Amino acid sequence: xxxxxxxxxxxxxxxxxxxxxxxxxxxxxxxxxxxxxxxxxxxxxxxxxxxxxxxxxxxxxxxxxxxxxxxxxxxxxxxxxxxxxxxxxxxxxxxxxxxxxxxxxxxxxxxxxxxxxxxxxxxxxxxxxxxxxxxxxxxxxxxxx
Numbered sequence: 001x002x003x004x005x006x007x008x009x010x011x012x013x014x015x016x017x018x019x020x021x022x023x024x025x026x027x028x029x030x031x032x033x034x035x036x037x038x039x040x041x042x043x044x045x046x047x048x049x050x051x052x053x054x055x056x057x058x059x060x061x062x063x064x065x066x067x068x069x070x071x072x073x074x075x076x077x078x079x080x081x082x083x084x085x086x087x088x089x090x091x092x093x094x095x096x097x098x099x100x101x102x103x104x105x106x107x108x109x110x111x112x113x114x115x116x117x118x119x120x121x122x123x124x125x126x127x128x129x130x131x132x133x134x135x136x137x138x139x140x141x142x143x144x145x
Contacts, residue, residue, distance in 0.1 A: 004123060008059040010050055011089075011116025013108045014038075014072035020108035021046060023053055024116045031057075033109050038071060043078045064089045064119030066111070068129035076129045086129040093118045 004026040013020045016038060023032040034049050036042035054061045062085045068076035069088070079086045097114040098106075119126065 002060075004120065006060055007062045007123075008050065008054040008057060009116045009119050010061055010063045011112045011114070011119055012063065012065050012072065012075070013112040013115060014066055014068075014070065014075070015108070016071050018108070019046075019072065019075060020112045021050070022109060022112040022116050023050065024113070024120065025057070025059070026120060028117055028120055030113060033112070035108070038074070040074060040078060043075055046075075047079070047082065047084070061085075062087065062119065062123075064115050064126070065129060066094050066115045067091050069131050073131045076131045080129065080131075087119060087123075087126040088129040089115050089118050089126065093122065 007026065008031075009024045009026070011022050011024065019036050019038055021034040021036070022030055023034070024030055032049070032053055034046055036046045050061045063079055064087045065072040065076055066089045068086065076086055076088075094111065094114045097117050098111065
């Protein structure tokens with residue numbers, strides 16, 4: 001088990017058209033914000049920007065995706081195939097984190113930062129993201145009209 005200080009935490013708020021990533025250190029200091037479109041050609045751009053920041057700081061990136069089995073499934077699969085550590089963040093945990101703030105704010109950057117905070121605080125308890133085709137197919141069938 002590695003120390004929390006060795007990671008660059010990438011919390012990602014996932015949406016149908018775009019994803020917003022907030023990069024933080026173990027002290028929850030926001031280091032960067034990256035927004036990409038939700039398409040595979042953009043995933044490489046995200047990883048390159050994250051790697052550049054991580055290398056400059058001497059840290060290893062770790063990604064936290066809020067519900068890696070919905071809109072973030074393609075990104076989760078891509079990151080895992082490239083060898084990155086990806087944790088699945090239960091939306092209820094991110095919601096609780098947002099709710100705990102004295103001033104409730106709601107935007108993609110704020111939500112991504114909440115995901116990053118959960119990633120830091122529960123690093124060793126969070127499950128690895130393991131998107132499976134069975135789960136994805138079932139979700140697609142349930143969501144059809």
